[in-house]
Amino acid sequence: MEAVRVAGVSKVFNQGAVNQVDALVDIDLDVRKGEFVSLIGPSGCGKSTLLRLIADLIQPTTGEVTVNGKTAHQARLDQDYGMAFQQSGLFDWRTVERNIELPLELKGWDKPKRRARSAEMLTLVKLTEFSQHMPWQLSGGMQQRVAIARALAAHPELLLMDEPFGALDEMTREHMQAELLRICRETGTTVVFVTHSIPEAVYLADRVVVMSPRPGRITATVDVGLGRDRNELTREATEFYDRVTEVREALRGTHVGDVVAGLEDR
Amino acid sequence: MKFTARVRSSLAVILPPIVLGVVFIALWQAWVEIKDVQPFVIPKPSAIIDALREDPDLVVKASVVTGVNALVGLVLGSVIGFVAAVLTNRYRLIGDLVNPLAVTVAAVPAVVIVGVLNNMYALDSQIGRRLMVTIAVFFIVFVQVAKGLRHNNPTQMELMDSYAATPRQVLLRVRIPNTMPFLFTAIRTAAPIAVIIALVSEYFGGTQDGLGSKISGTLNGSNKALGFAYVVGGSIVGLLFFAGSSLLEYLVVPWQRRRVHG
Amino acid sequence: MFPLAFVFVAGLWEAYKSVGPEAGGKVLGIRLLPRTADRAMPHVWDMTSRLGRPEVRGGTEAIWQVVAAATWYSFRVALVAFVIGALLGVGVAVLMARFKVVERAVMPYLIVSQTVPIIVLGPLIIGLMAYGSRDLVSKTWIAAIILGVFLAFFPVAVATLRGLQSTPPASLELMESLAAPWWRTLVKLRFPAAIPFIAPALRLAGAAAVVGVVVAEISLGVPGGVGRLILSYGQDASSDPPKLYTAVFGAAVLGLAMALLVVAIDRQLMRRHPPEAT
Numbered sequence: 109m110e111a112v113r114v115a116g117v118s119k120v121f122n123q124g125a126v127n128q129v130d131a132l133v134d135i136d137l138d139v140r141k142g143e144f145v146s147l148i149g150p151s152g153c154g155k156s157t158l159l160r161l162i163a164d165l166i167q168p169t170t171g172e173v174t175v176n177g178k179t180a181h182q183a184r185l186d187q188d189y190g191m192a193f194q195q196s197g198l199f200d201w202r203t204v205e206r207n208i209e210l211p212l213e214l215k216g217w218d219k220p221k222r223r224a225r226s227a228e229m230l231t232l233v234k235l236t237e238f239s240q241h242m243p244w245q246l247s248g249g250m251q252q253r254v255a256i257a258r259a260l261a262a263h264p265e266l267l268l269m270d271e272p273f274g275a276l277d278e279m280t281r282e283h284m285q286a287e288l289l290r291i292c293r294e295t296g297t298t299v300v301f302v303t304h305s306i307p308e309a310v311y312l313a314d315r316v317v318v319m320s321p322r323p324g325r326i327t328a329t330v331d332v333g334l335g336r337d338r339n340e341l342t343r344e345a346t347e348f349y350d351r352v353t354e355v356r357e358a359l360r361g362t363h364v365g366d367v368v369a370g371l372e373d374r
Numbered sequence: 375m376k377f378t379a380r381v382r383s384s385l386a387v388i389l390p391p392i393v394l395g396v397v398f399i400a401l402w403q404a405w406v407e408i409k410d411v412q413p414f415v416i417p418k419p420s421a422i423i424d425a426l427r428e429d430p431d432l433v434v435k436a437s438v439v440t441g442v443n444a445l446v447g448l449v450l451g452s453v454i455g456f457v458a459a460v461l462t463n464r465y466r467l468i469g470d471l472v473n474p475l476a477v478t479v480a481a482v483p484a485v486v487i488v489g490v491l492n493n494m495y496a497l498d499s500q501i502g503r504r505l506m507v508t509i510a511v512f513f514i515v516f517v518q519v520a521k522g523l524r525h526n527n528p529t530q531m532e533l534m535d536s537y538a539a540t541p542r543q544v545l546l547r548v549r550i551p552n553t554m555p556f557l558f559t560a561i562r563t564a565a566p567i568a569v570i571i572a573l574v575s576e577y578f579g580g581t582q583d584g585l586g587s588k589i590s591g592t593l594n595g596s597n598k599a600l601g602f603a604y605v606v607g608g609s610i611v612g613l614l615f616f617a618g619s620s621l622l623e624y625l626v627v628p629w630q631r632r633r634v635h636g
Numbered sequence: 637m638f639p640l641a642f643v644f645v646a647g648l649w650e651a652y653k654s655v656g657p658e659a660g661g662k663v664l665g666i667r668l669l670p671r672t673a674d675r676a677m678p679h680v681w682d683m684t685s686r687l688g689r690p691e692v693r694g695g696t697e698a699i700w701q702v703v704a705a706a707t708w709y710s711f712r713v714a715l716v717a718f719v720i721g722a723l724l725g726v727g728v729a730v731l732m733a734r735f736k737v738v739e740r741a742v743m744p745y746l747i748v749s750q751t752v753p754i755i756v757l758g759p760l761i762i763g764l765m766a767y768g769s770r771d772l773v774s775k776t777w778i779a780a781i782i783l784g785v786f787l788a789f790f791p792v793a794v795a796t797l798r799g800l801q802s803t804p805p806a807s808l809e810l811m812e813s814l815a816a817p818w819w820r821t822l823v824k825l826r827f828p829a830a831i832p833f834i835a836p837a838l839r840l841a842g843a844a845a846v847v848g849v850v851v852a853e854i855s856l857g858v859p860g861g862v863g864r865l866i867l868s869y870g871q872d873a874s875s876d877p878p879k880l881y882t883a884v885f886g887a888a889v890l891g892l893a894m895a896l897l898v899v900a901i902d903r904q905l906m907r908r909h910p911p912e913a914t
Contacts, residue, residue: 191536199547199548210537214537486887570753570755577854593756
């Protein structure tokens, strides 16, 4: 059973109205358990929309989304996934610890269980000393680490991320990518990760799914094949550059009239 | 070296207002002395200090009466204003009724409404004044909190959606805490106004034991020095309210600090 | 929605009158409920019909004409006070922005003025005026203007200063790189950038000017003003209760008129600025 199955899905906004938008058309995607999949594409290609369809924050116009063998809706009600966004969305009035406990509170866990779990998550993201701090006392990278800890607090099998490192500077970004990989390896979580950055998509994922806009569709899939033990050296490996190039070319190939571009490159 | 530099910069900040204040008071004192201004026109600063020192109890008692009125009104008005704003979020009709009233009440000189209320209440009651303060504070808090409730953090809302949270959970855990900054800023704005209204509401008869009536009584009469002493009392009450509400805001809504001073 | 709100209030008023206790009542031991006798709370229709009848028995003018004239008088006084107060406020703020010493000296007093009930100084200003000149005593409306100016000045000064000081640093650096002298920068950059701060303060100042003028009129009995009417009709309150409320209506109209004016000014000033993010 796949962790996520998207079958024949399309999403149309404002159907029939003058401002109708075909955000997604004919999407088929299977994500295996424990797999890390990146979604990449230019603005308007529908990658964030696709992520939200998996999260059941919006519903498909046609087609089916299955998570863990259930409908996306049921998966959301059962809290089978955790989600992280570009803004950390932390609650300013709660300590780091209580921010992480938020999903557990909503599920009705009692205090000792919550405390134990949030302590565990803090250790995982290496922020134990900051448990009593307030969000505005932390840097952007640290806030995102807390957001990730929160997303994983209920030990979901699936993690959905919408450009979580987009607001960070390059150095912090690379550091966070390494941390995220480590965390996901340790917990065995399936991840669907939306990004704008080609190196990020390749560094993190087992598979990079390339999308194009107008209307949004999947145009290519690149198997990264860099193995599970990635580190700083990976970024300098030839295979890494090859994959990045492959993704970049797949992306370029998605623009209209790009036959010439292919010639340009040679 | 660093010490003298720090002293100098601190002095640069503190000295000018002190100098201005001292010069002003000195000129005042001198003018009264030289021109031999009668005390029933305007008292000397020294006479004011004497009046304060002679019987501080008078001023304190009157300050307490007015202060309590202002405080009761401030607390009640804030609570009712907050609840009304939250309800308005759910039931639009309340907002549609209250908003035009808010605009009108803001426009009509408060003094006038006070006169009306005074008429409606018996002579020995402080209720009319407290009601007046409550009404004034209510509108300030209501408008601000209603505004705050309309500000929704989209990321947090999506997050709560992903948790399949009930609307009640969203209200309690996200929307109301997000309005706290607005609430406490409104209270800080309303605090000095509460004092002013409590004072002014005493101009229209009723018991004469609050600051407002004492001030108008003495300033219209001959003992102006005492009147000024009461004014000083009133100023202190106003400052206390402002300091208290600012402190409250600072403590309860600490994450506003970086925004307020940014 | 406005008329609905007023009907609602009138409805509440009458409803309470019919069920409320005549001599006022207690709720939980506190004398909370106002008196409902006709003397304390006249019927709504009594108040409105009173508008049509003459001021004094046997007089020729209907009372609403008296009230309207007084309201117009007070409005003009408040308007003058507002304009002078606003100009002074802006002027002082510019000085404070230009000379740091002036800012440091005056700022604490500006802050204090926002928290301290300066309205109480009304009688004092009047007393000073009386001292100043014999014939000024009769021109009590000057005292009303002074008090109005006093109250309107502070919010405008505070807001203008804040506005002048919150110009984006990037724009200031641009002007510097263009070798623009301070006053030019003020006119071309700081001042226009400060408008979003000044406009709301002008609304406050308008209301403050009205309050100052009305309070002065009440404490001095300025002839011709609506405050004076409130004062004298209030004295007749026991014999002719609705009379007071006619003057109250007048004052309400005064406040609303000023509010409309300052809102119009606000819109006009802000027409080129992007709409508020709220």
